[in-house]
Amino acid sequence: MFRYPTASLKPGREESLLGGHLWIFSGALQQPPRWIEPGGLVDVKSSTGLFVARGYYNPRTDIAIRILTHSIEEPVDSEFLRRRIRSAMELRQVLDPTQTNMYRLIHAEGDGLPGLVVDRYADILVAQIHTSGMERLQPLLVEALMTETGARGLLLRNDGQARRREGLQVEEPLAVAGEVPAQIAVRENGIQFLVDPWQGQKTGFFIDQRDKRQAIRKYTRGKRVLNCFSYTGGFSVYAALSSPTSSVTSVDISAPAIEIARRHFTLNNLDPEAHHFVVADVFDYLEQAQSTEQQFDVVILDPPAFAKTQGARAQALKAYRHLNMLGMQAVRPGGILLTCSCSGIVGLDDLLGVLSQAAQRLRRSIQLLEAYTHGVDHPVNLAMPETAYLKAIFCRVE
Ligand code: SAH
Numbered sequence: 001m002f003r004y005p006t007a008s009l010k011p012g013r014e015e016s017l018l019g020g021h022l023w024i025f026s027g028a029l030q031q032p033p034r035w036i037e038p039g040g041l042v043d044v045k046s047s048t049g050l051f052v053a054r055g056y057y058n059p060r061t062d063i064a065i066r067i068l069t070h071s072i073e074e075p076v077d078s079e080f081l082r083r084r085i086r087s088a089m090e091l092r093q094v095l096d097p098t099q100t101n102m103y104r105l106i107h108a109e110g111d112g113l114p115g116l117v118v119d120r121y122a123d124i125l126v127a128q129i130h131t132s133g134m135e136r137l138q139p140l141l142v143e144a145l146m147t148e149t150g151a152r153g154l155l156l157r158n159d160g161q162a163r164r165r166e167g168l169q170v171e172e173p174l175a176v177a178g179e180v181p182a183q184i185a186v187r188e189n190g191i192q193f194l195v196d197p198w199q200g201q202k203t204g205f206f207i208d209q210r211d212k213r214q215a216i217r218k219y220t221r222g223k224r225v226l227n228c229f230s231y232t233g234g235f236s237v238y239a240a241l242s243s244p245t246s247s248v249t250s251v252d253i254s255a256p257a258i259e260i261a262r263r264h265f266t267l268n269n270l271d272p273e274a275h276h277f278v279v280a281d282v283f284d285y286l287e288q289a290q291s292t293e294q295q296f297d298v299v300i301l302d303p304p305a306f307a308k309t310q311g312a313r314a315q316a317l318k319a320y321r322h323l324n325m326l327g328m329q330a331v332r333p334g335g336i337l338l339t340c341s342c343s344g345i346v347g348l349d350d351l352l353g354v355l356s357q358a359a360q361r362l363r364r365s366i367q368l369l370e371a372y373t374h375g376v377d378h379p380v381n382l383a384m385p386e387t388a389y390l391k392a393i394f395c396r397v398e
Pocket of ligand 1: 235252268303
């Protein structure tokens with residue numbers, strides 16, 4: 001029989017947990033559980049002493065407990081991790097491996113494993129551990145991931161600054177199982193890309209844009225396309241491949257990213273000389289385009305998150321409005337704008353509001369065509385809508 005220390009809730013605080021929510025804020029606890037190290041496992045009980053759920057505890061963070069299971073019968077052990085991994089793998093079977101062999105395998109709370117992100121690039125896994133609770137499970141986790149997936153290597157990218165909030169070290173990337181090459185050749189919707197799992201941004205590629213990249217193809221045939229915040233040219237390659245007469249300009253502030261974008265063109269038998277690659281600040285680039293009255297048929301805006309905290313929300317909305325006004329001015333009348341936001345605190349309605357305000361101020365009319373979120377490999381636990389972060393809106397600007 002397994003036994004875990006107990007944390008008791010204040011009266012009535014079990015409701016959201018019973019509805020599937022996976023976080024307990026410190027204010028909901030009767031008293032902090034004693035004798036538990038940060039990241040240690042706990043059983044959560046209601047004020048009347050009934051078992052509610054089981055998770056891990058961290059006294060340092062506002063989210064005191066993250067839930068792993070609602071079943072009293074389920075110990076948190078290797079078998080538990082394997083079941084969660086298998087369930088996640090089953091969902092990803094909707095992706096055709098002959099076309100797409102990179103995807104998010106574990107999306108934290110969305111896959112019932114709070115604090116863990118695992119991306120799969122062909123036969124290499126790249127994991128990020130965000131919490132002390134997951135950190136303590138790491139040895140079991142590495143073993144479970146390797147055996148369940150049959151991967152050839154696993155790289156830990158525990159280099160995010162957010163780890164400090166949990167009391168964890170920010171580490172250098174580390175191969176904890178097998179061998180991890182400096183570059184992995186992968187395909188997405190049949191298109192070839194190269195991923196650097198050691199030094200690339202996040203885990204190497206922005207795989208949450210796969211379905212939006214597929215969707216852009218129909219708008220870009222034979223068109224002049226401006227891809228702002230292009231990173232390694234994900235959207236750019238799709239746009240260029242959509243027709244031999246498409247012309248694509250990729251803009252990013254990162255010179256290494258732009259260099260790889262160029263290589264991605266060559267890799268897919270596109271002539272980089274027929275397209276433009278620009279290392280620049282997008283805001284400067286768009287202002288310049290405005291002053292020289294340069295316009296495009298299709299403009300893509302996929303900026304980094306402008307706000308990470310609720311306090312920065314108003315500021316972020318202003319920044320999105322400014323960017324979208326600049327972006328819209330670069331769209332020729334009747335052209336397409338794809339605008340994205342990966343700020344969790346900015347919702348779909350917020351982004352639609354930003355677009356509509358930007359259009360009003362510019363005296364242009366705007367039609368909503370399509371709206372997307374993250375895609376199937378980034379499932380969201382609907383009891384926790386606050387964990388959704390990506391919005392992508394296609395519209396036409398007259
Ligand atoms: N659309 C990309 C992902 C974009 S991530 C894809 O599909 O892969 C955000 C990118 O914005 C990063 O590559 C980062 O280098 C770049 N970036 C951040 N601030 C910038 C700025 N002010 N001007 C230009 N690029 C910027």
